[in-house]
Amino acid sequence: MTPSRFLIALAMLITSGFCRPIVAEPDAAESNAVLGRWEVDRVWAGHPVRFFLLTAGDRQFVSYYDADRVLTVASRDLNSREWIKRKLDSRVGWDSHNGIVMARDMTGRLHLAANMHVRPLVYFRTSRPDDITSFEPIHRMVGQDEQRCTYPVFISRPDGTLVFYYRDGASGRGRQLFNVYDAQSQTWRRLLSEPLWDGREEMSAYPSGPILGPDGWWHVCWMWRDTSDCATNHTLCYARSRDLENWETVSGQPVRLPITPETGSVVVDPTPSRSGMINVCHRVGFDHQKRAILSYHKYDADGKSQIFAARWENGQWMIRQVSNWDYRWEFGGGGSIVTEITAGPMRPADSGRLQQEFQHARYGSGVWILEEETLAVLELQPPKPLLPAALAKVESEFPEMQVRTVSDGGKAARGRFILRWETLPANRDRPRDPPYPPPSRLEVILLGSNG
Template sequence: MKRFIPWLPAALAAVLAAVPAAAAAPAVVPASTTVLTTSGRTALTYTGYMNGESFQQDGIVTVNGWQYSAFWDQAGYVNLSRRRLPSGAWSNLRLTDYVTTSTDSHNTISIGIAPSDGTIHLAFDTHSSQFRYRRSIAGLASAPASAVWSMSSFGTVQTKLTGTSMDVVTYPQFFAHPDGTLQLAIRTGYSGTGDEVLYEYRSGAWSYLGEFLDGTTAGNNAYLFGIEYDDVDPAAPLLHVTWTVRETSNASTNHDIFYAYSKDKGRTWRNNAGTVVATTGSTPLASNAAGLRVWGIGQNRGLINQESQVVDAAGIVHVLASHLPASAADNTDFTAARESAVLVHYWRDKASKVWHQTYTPFLERSARGDIAVDARDNLYVVSGDSSTRKLHIQTASKASGWTDWVIRYTSTAIYYSDPLIDHQRLRTLGTLSFFAPRHGGSQIDVQDWTVSGG
C-alpha cells in the first residue's frame, strides 16, 4: 500500500509514496475453543503433565480434513479423539485394555499417521523403560468417515517394532516422508548417556535402520528440538534434525545447537556445509561433534532441551530455544536460571547455510513453547509461563526476516504445562489450532485462531 502524507515536503512525500508499507507480524483472531476432556491426568511432575509436553511429535495433528488428539485420562487410559474440520464435535475413543500407573510427565502419547495406508500409530508411556505401542487397521485415517471408530480398530499393545529389543527408550517422534513412508526416531539409554535410533514403516511392517546419533561414546545424549522433512522438492525432500547435548543428568549441562540433514531418508547424514559425515547403523553422527555445532551456547545458561523445530516452505530450518539472555551471568542452578530465560529464534538460511539468532523479550520460566509456520512462511509461537499460568501467542513475519516478534494474545491465568500446535492445520488450512492443558490438568482445551497478514 502506498502512503501520502499531505504535510510532508513534496520531495519526501514522493519518496515515501514509492516505498511499500512496513510488514507487520501476522494477526490472530479467536475462532473457537473446544474442550477435549475434563478428566485429564492431573499428576504434576517435572513441572508438567503427562498431557502436553513439547517433545510430543505429535500430540495434535490434522490429516485429510480430520483432526486427531491424544490424552491420558485420570484413570490411566490412553484416549484418542477425532473431529471433522472445521467445526465437527470431538468423538473420543478410550482404549481400556492398557492402564498406566505412571505419573511421570515424560510418559506422553505421540501420534503418527502413515500416509501410505492410513494407519494410526500410538507410542506412549515410556521413559527410560520398555517401549509401548499400538497401531490401527489400515484406512482408519485415509477414510475416516467410513472407518469404524472403536477399540476394535486397534491392535494390541506391543513392546517391540521388530526383533530389536526396545527395553530402555524415551521420546518417540513420528514423521512422514512425502512418499508416504512413516518413520520413528527414539532415544535409547538414559539422560546424560543415550543414542537416537531410526525405524521405518512400509508395506504394513516396521524395519530397523539403526543408530543415527551417538551420545554414549562421549558419555552424553542428544535432545532433539525436532526431526522432519521439508517439502521444497517433493521428489527429493531433505530430512532435518536439530538438537542440544546434555553432558550429565543435570539440565544445567545442556549446551549448544547442533544440526544435520539427510537426502536419503536418514541413511546418510550431512553437516551444515553439505558434506556426508555419517551413516546410520554403522558410523552414526557424534552428538557433540564440533563440525555439527551451528550455534554456541555454554553450559549453565538455563538452556532447556527439546523446545521446538519447524521447516518452512523454502526449506529454512527454524529452531525455538530458550535460555538466559546474553547479558546475564552463568547460573549453575537450572531452576533459578529458567526464571530469567527468554525465547530465542534461530534459523538457517538455506542458500547461504548461515545461521541467525533473534532474541525475543518473552519469558516462559519452566515451560516450553511450540513454533509453527503458515503457508506464507510467517512464524507463530504458542508458549506458556509457568509462573503466571498465562498462555501467549507470538508471531513474526517472513517479510521482516522474522524480527518483528509481537505478542498477539495473552490468556487469563488458567493454563499450565506445554501447549502443542497442530502444525499441519496451520500450514495447509490457515488455522492456528493448539492443545492447551488448564492448570490442574483435568481440563484440556483446543483453541482455534484465524490468522491473517504477514
C-alpha cells in the same frame, strides 16, 4: 501476564530430558472465532503430560490419560458429537515426560506410542483402518534396544511412509534410533543401521526436529547434554537430509553415522556446559530465501539469558544475539521444570521481514519483527492469542491450574482444531501431596473465520 499464543501453546514443560514446544501453525492466529466445541472426557489434572489430536479425512482421534490416569483413545465422525472410546492397558504415573504420540499410516491403521521414560516400548496398533476398537498391544518394533525408550516421535515422509524414532538410553547416556514401517507387511525395520546420534554412554543429544523445510530438505538441530542436570546442555549442532537416511552438513559434506560428540563438522556453536543452553527453544526456522535459521537460548557475555540466532552465511555460521534482556534464568537439576524463557522459530513475515514469537517470565510475551539480513529487531508487536480470551482463562477454581493446548497433528478441511484441558504445572516428576484437583474437561475446539 496476558497469555500469548506461544505461551499457551507450550502444553508440556518437559525439560529434564526433552521439551518440544507445541506451537500452532504459522497462520493459526489469523481468526479465533469458535466454530465448534466438543467435550471428549474428563482427564487427570494433577500434572501435565502431552496428549494428542489427529484429524484425518472425516474422522478425528484423541489420545489422552483419563481421570483415572488410564491411557485412552476417543474417535468420532466429524459430523457427530458422539465419541467412541477405548481404554488401553497403560497407566501414567507422575512423570511429565510420558506424553502420547499417534500417527495414521497409508492404509488407515492407527499407531500409538506413549508412557515411556527409560522404559520398555509401549506401542499399540489397530488391526482395522480408523477403528480404535481394534487397537492391539504390540510393544515391539524390531525387537532390539527397546527396553529403555524415551521421547517417541512419528514422522510421515512425503510419500506417506511412516518413520518412528526414540531415544534408547537415559539422559546423559543415550542414542536415537530410527525405524521405518512397511504398511503392507505391517512390519518395522531399522531405517538407519546405526543410531543417528550416539552419546556413547557419556552424553545424550536433544534434538529439535527433523522437520521438513520449504526447500524440501529435512532439517534438525540439537545440543548435547552431559548428565540429567539440565544445566549441562552444550554445543549446538545442525545437519540436514533429503531422505532421513543420508545426512550432510550445511555445506553439503556427507556426515558419517552415528553422529557423536566428536563429529566436529556439524557444530554450530561450541558453547560449553553450564553456559545457559537449555533444550526448550532450540528451533529450526527459515527466511524468505529458504535458508535455515537456528534459534536457541544461552547466556550473553554478562551472564544474562538471551535468544540467539545462527545462519550459514559466506561459508560460516554467523551467530547474532536477538534479545537484550537484563535477566538471568538460573536453572538446573533434573525432572520437569517450569520454563521461564522460550522462543519459536523465525519465519517469513510481510515486506521481506522475519518474525519470531517469544515468552519471558519477567518481560512477558510478544512477536519480534526482524530485518532479514541482519536479524536485528525492528519492531515489537503484541502476542497473537491462540485462543479467544474466554477459552484462555482458567476455568478451574483449584489453585495454580493452567490451560494446556495441543494443535492438530492432522489437517481440517475448514479452520483448525485444537485440544484444550487444564492441569497443575510440572513438579519435577515427583508425586504431589493431596488434595488433587478434580478431573478437568478435555475439549476439542474448532477455530476459524465466521466469514
